[in-house]
Amino acid sequence: MNALRPDSRPLYAQTEAILMRRIAEGFWAPGSMIPPEPDLAAELGVSPGTVRKALGGLERRRLIERRQGRGTFVAAHTSERALFHFFRITALDGQRRAPTSHVLECATVAASAEEAQPLGLAAGAALHRVKRARLIAGAACILERIWLPEARFPGFALPVGREMTDELYVLYQRDHGVTIARAEERLAAIAAAPDDAGLLGLEEGAPLLEIARIAFDLQDRPVERRVTLLDTAAHRYIANLD
Numbered sequence: 271m272n273a274l275r276p277d278s279r280p281l282y283a284q285t286e287a288i289l290m291r292r293i294a295e296g297f298w299a300p301g302s303m304i305p306p307e308p309d310l311a312a313e314l315g316v317s318p319g320t321v322r323k324a325l326g327g328l329e330r331r332r333l334i335e336r337r338q339g340r341g342t343f344v345a346a347h348t349s350e351r352a353l354f355h356f357f358r359i360t361a362l363d364g365q366r367r368a369p370t371s372h373v374l375e376c377a378t379v380a381a382s383a384e385e386a387q388p389l390g391l392a393a394g395a396a397l398h399r400v401k402r403a404r405l406i407a408g409a410a411c412i413l414e415r416i417w418l419p420e421a422r423f424p425g426f427a428l429p430v431g432r433e434m435t436d437e438l439y440v441l442y443q444r445d446h447g448v449t450i451a452r453a454e455e456r457l458a459a460i461a462a463a464p465d466d467a468g469l470l471g472l473e474e475g476a477p478l479l480e481i482a483r484i485a486f487d488l489q490d491r492p493v494e495r496r497v498t499l500l501d502t503a504a505h506r507y508i509a510n511l512d
Contacts, residue, residue, distance in 0.1 A: 289310075307322055376427060402414050
């Protein structure tokens with residue numbers, strides 16, 4: 271069981287770190303109820319106000335959710351939640367429409383040095399490599415390449431040639447115990463390569479937005495690399511700056 275130790279951080283920050291570690295280590299599973307604030311305060315030797323502030327930090331990070339009259343629960347990824355927080359593509363009118371996904375490739379390979387480095391792996395480590403197209407309103411406008419460390423996702427597989435019904439982040443959490451807590455993205459304007467242009471129904475050299483993402487788990491370890499190519503003729507990438 272985690273406990274408070276001498277630390278230069280404020281008590282609420284130490285308490286938040288302990289509670290997040292419990293979630294990360296599976297002590298509280300996604301969807302499970304967290305003990306009431308007075309119980310946590312008594313266990314950790316802090317005030318209920320300190321626990322409340324710590325829980326507020328976890329709530330802002332969308333790791334827990336408070337349900338009126340029921341208590342506080344560990345947040346579970348659902349397709350709707352994953353889309354709302356991590357899918358940043360909108361139509362020109364600003365509407366965010368849920369995409370459908372078709373898996374084009376899914377294989378386990380030995381990582382090249384270029385593939386391994388962003389995930390903190392050694393060259394040659396086993397890596398799952400995924401390629402999929404995403405359609406909005408029936409039109410293919412997104413192409414994604416995804417890399418996952420096999421050590422974190424043992425036995426990972428997707429149905430090639432079929433439509434996916436769940437968001438990947440839901441599968442990560444449900445089937446492999448990996449919760450995506452945050453992601454870092456870098457954007458670039460590129461010209462479509464011949465193969466990518468063909469899959470998106472574009473001319474070679476057509477303009478695309480490249481979104482390079484590294485996703486991190488609850489312990490801030492990189493667990494997914496994803497490169498998304500977006501046809502911006504009818505869609506835009508949107509970022510909310512709070």
